[in-house]
Amino acid sequence: MDAAAALAAVDRDPGSGLPLAERAARRAVRAGHAAAASTAERAWGHALLHRGDLAGAVRHLGRAVAWGTRAGSPELTAEARHKLAFAVLQRGRPQAALREVDAALPDLTGVAAARARAQRGIVLHNLGRLDEALGEYDTALRVLRREDDRLGVQRMLINRALVHADRHAFAAAARDLAEAEQLARELGRPLTIGLIANNLGLMETLRGDVPAALRHLDRAERIIGAHGAQLGTLHQDRAELLLSAGLTAEARLAAERAVSTYRREHRHLKVPEVQLLLAQAELLAGDPGASGRHAAAARRGFRAQDRAAHAELARLRLLQARVAGGARPRVPAAVLDAMLATLATAGWPGAATDAALVAAGLVADGRPYLARAAAAARSRGPALVRARGWYARALQCRAAGDGPGTLAATRAGLRILDEHGWAMGATDLRVHAAAHRADLAALGLETALATGRAAAQLEFSERARASRLPATPVRPPDDPVLTELLARLRAVTRELAERPGARLLARQAALERRIRDRSRHVTGGSAGAADRPASARALGSALGEWGLVEYTRSNVITIVDGRIRVRPLGEIGDLVDRITFAATRLDHPATAALLKDAAARLDARLLGPLPEVRGRPLVVVPTGPLHSLPWSLLPSCAGRPVTVAPSATLWLHAHARAAGGGPVVAVAGPRLTAAAPEAEAVAALHGGTALTGAAATVEATLAALGTAGLVHLAAHGRLSADNPLFCDIALADGPLVVYDVERLPRVPHTLVLAACASGRPVVRTGDELMGLGVAFLARGAAQLIAPVLPVPDLSTRPLMIAFHRGLAAGRAPAAALADAALRHPEAAGFVCIGAGFR
Structure with missing residues (x-):
């Protein structure tokens, strides 16, 4: 009775059920009760599986098999065998796991046989045999539904959903996971709800919905972490998601955490999978040597595990690294064909497309391979896969000497990527996702230059730069949690200014991470005008x-x-x-x-x-x-x-933006001797308002930015090159950061940022820009005057007064700045950005 109760407790919650399983097993062994010992040892091993102790799980599940044999119960032995198969699989021995399941199946009937078939499906899934895995799950589900085994149905639905997701049958995967979560709630299984959230995150990653995937993964981490369960899979899925969004540095960190977690938990099966992610991250980061080393290690691991499909995927990543490093590996066509066939059969359309593109560059006549890759352009797959298909189609056209066709294909691919990027609401996600545009944009510009047509060169120069800025900006919804986090960040920053210390710096970094992660949950809009240079x-x-x-x-x-x-x-x-x-x-x-x-x-x-x-x-x-x-x-x-x-497109939009009217407000930040006199002098020139001293708070400044037609900010500025969305301007109660600007319903037509380096952008791939000045342009400001260099406080005041005199006299901002610069050499660091002569 104790053994059965322990097994049920472990099924509900492995963490709290573990002590019960230990006690029941020890009592049964002392009593020599073989059947009870087999059941309790199975419960003990199951609990250790969930805690990440694979060595312990294998040991206790092996004992469960032995006690089942001693009890003369083929059913108990088989139950333990198919659970042991999962532990063996996690240790990186899928073929051995398959042998354990196949040995168990003849001695099982009904629900027990269905569960073993499901375990067989898991092994087949890991071996890349997706159709066979799906067949096993379908068979098992029919039995479990007939027997009203709701727990078994819930588990089966989760596993089947993962196969559906890998086959890109996302609607089917979503249905399975929704039903599984409902069953988990009815059965009172909170940890399972966390695991389902993790799987939803993976599914949305494969589908290409980055904000939805992040929401699911953040929810999963909260739940799984609260139960002390394994986080390796979550780190791996997060790495894959971040990689799909072009966030290579963060993806690398998440992947490294996954590898260390898997190794600590002895879950060797998963280590080569993450090494592949590291290979991709290093390739995107521009280090083909490191990429090749990770890919080679992954291939060795997959071959040792007899995972043929995954070994071919690792071969592909290794070839990509070598080609990126300038080599032209000699690979027989038969090997390339076998790699392509294996990846296509495994249900990995993105990898199959990449393989065809690589093969096209390694053989004398790559046209057949380009044709295979180009087929992805009109598929129903994720955006990144379809865009790679259009890239292949563009290469096809170029090989055929069809310049207009090449340009049309690059336009189509870029349009897909723009729509993909604009589905993300967060600025950093959109900026980094633009890295996926690099190949298409470069090919389009190269082709346009070859045509000799200046208009085509202008078009593709525009398509290759700052693609996110001309489109309608995405304003995040009002979020009290984000408001509270920003307020706490300002409080910590004030404390740091008064008494710097490692503890406060750690709190600041943690708050910045939480603000960043929270902002990434926002869903975006459409590319709109960004598609029309x-x-x-x-x-x-x-x-x-x-x-x-x-x-x-x-x-x-x-x-x-x-x-x-x-x-x-x-x-x-x-x-x-x-x-x-x-x-x-x-x-x-x-x-x-x-x-x-x-x-x-x-x-x-x-x-x-x-x-x-x-x-x-x-x-x-x-x-x-x-x-x-x-x-x-x-x-x-x-x-x-x-x-x-x-971009010229952004300039044209800014030039057409009519002044919206509104008052003039000048703001002075703290710890600058000349800031308050400067703000008061500027306000007096325009008949406006000055916010100085304690009145120059973030809230008051944001209110002014939301209503004024012209705002002048005289304050300390900070450029954060590593984290550009935390570039800031110091105000009386703390920093005003880019996240604050992005939440404004409107911004002034014209801004003057008299703050060090506030006009200097951080430049990412594809001339995508981030920073404080860029944030105002993205929100709709027509023009701003800001320095791209540090500027001295005291000498800035006469320059700014001269500049504003020119504005008040009707001079356009660029002309007023040029006039002032003739008399004030310290103006050298300032630039006019945007419309300039409105």
Whole structure:
């Protein structure tokens, strides 16, 4: 009786049932009661399985088999065998697990046989034999439903859902998991609800819904962690999700946690799977050598486990790493064909598409492989798989000499990725997801350059940069939890300013992580205008007397008087770094000379070859390090109105944005001697309001930002390159961060951020930008004036007063800044960003 009660208790909650199983097993062994000992040892082993003690689980389940044999009960022996099979599987021996299940099945009937069939399905799933696994689950479910074994049905539904998800039958997977969760609630199994949430997260990852997946995984971690159960699978699923969103550094950390957890728990089966994720993460991060090492280790692990399909997946990742490293491995066509067939049969369409693309580059005639990869373009698979299909279709067209077809295919692939990115509400997710656009965007730009058509080059230059900014911004819903977390972050930051310490720094980092994770739950909208880059005609009409200069990595595009021209861009080397270094050290004669020389040389390379823009006010669209260049330091830009824009499309949207009216507000942050006089002088020039001292709180500033037409912020600014959404401006009660800006219902038409480096963006793949100034543009500001360099407090005040006098007299922001800079050299660090002459 004790043994049966212990087994039932472990089924309900392995953690609390473990002590009961231990006591029951010891009593049964002392009494020599073989049947009870087999049952209790099985319960003990089952509990240890859930706690991650695989060695202990195998030991006790082995004893359960032995006691069942001693009791002369084939049924007890078989029950223990199929549970032992799961433990053996987790230790990385799937073939041995299959032998245990097959040995158990002849001695089981009814519900017990159904459960063993389900265990066989789990083993087959891990071996990549998805159709066979699904058949076993279907057979088992019919028996369990007939016998009204609700616990068995719940378990079976979870396992079948995972097979459905791997086959990309997401609707079927969702139905199974919803029914399983309902049964778990009725049966009072809270840990199981956490495991189901984990599986929902995995399913949404495969489907491509990143915010939904994050919500499920965060819920799973709370529940599973509260019950002290295994977290290795959750870390693995989180790594896969983060990788799909392009968050390679976070994915690597999650994968490393999964590996260490699996090794600690002796769950060797899962280690090669995570090594594959590490291989992908390193490849996306640009380290093919490390990627290849992880892929090779994974392949060795899979081969030792007799997991043929997974070993072929590891072969694919190894080939991708070698190709990315510049090698051209010699692989027989028969081996490539076998790899492709295995991956397709295993139900991994994304891997099969990647394999076809790799194979196409390794054989003399890759057209048949490209055709196979291109088939994914019109499939019903996830966005990333369909986009890879369009990339293959573009390569097909290029091989056939079909330039228009190549461009059409790249447009289609980029459109899918834009829709995928805009389904994510969080800025960092959208920015990092843009990494998946890199191959398509580069191919489109390369093809456009080869056509010699300037309009096509402009189009694909635009498609390759800042794709998220021109579309309608996503405002997160009001969230009291996020509001509370931001308030707590401000309180900790205030304490740190007064008494720095490791404990407070740890609290600050933990709060920032919670704010980041919470914000990622928000679902986005549609790509909208982001799919339609500005045309040369529309830009020419809006520019008037101004000239537009847009830089790519290798070319420069100009539009003047409606005419578009394209020229090669000379090498700029480290000149931007030299200028930014020297501009912050002007008190030293050597750096002054360095600045003058570097600025003259860079000016000659960037603007010297462009006679059509001489003497004209400029709209500049930078790339890479040019986003951080203080343009007024270039000799030809001295006294010249220049406005900078992340893309020509964004500039056109900003230029068309009418001023919404509203008051003028100037805000002064703490610990700056000249900030309050500066704010009061600016407010007086415009007949506006100044917020200074204790009145300049985050709440008051956000209220002003939500109602004013022009806001001037004079405060300390902080650039957080590692975590750009925590770039901030210091106010009386703590920092105003990017997350605060993103929650505003509206922002002013024009902003002046007189705060160090507040206009300097953090540049990600595809010229996607993050930072405080970018956040205001993304929310709808038409233009802002901000420094890309540190600026001195006391010398900024006369500059800002001169600038605002120009604004008050009706000068456009770019012109007012250029005028002020002639009289105040300290203006060198400031740039005008956005519309500029509205």
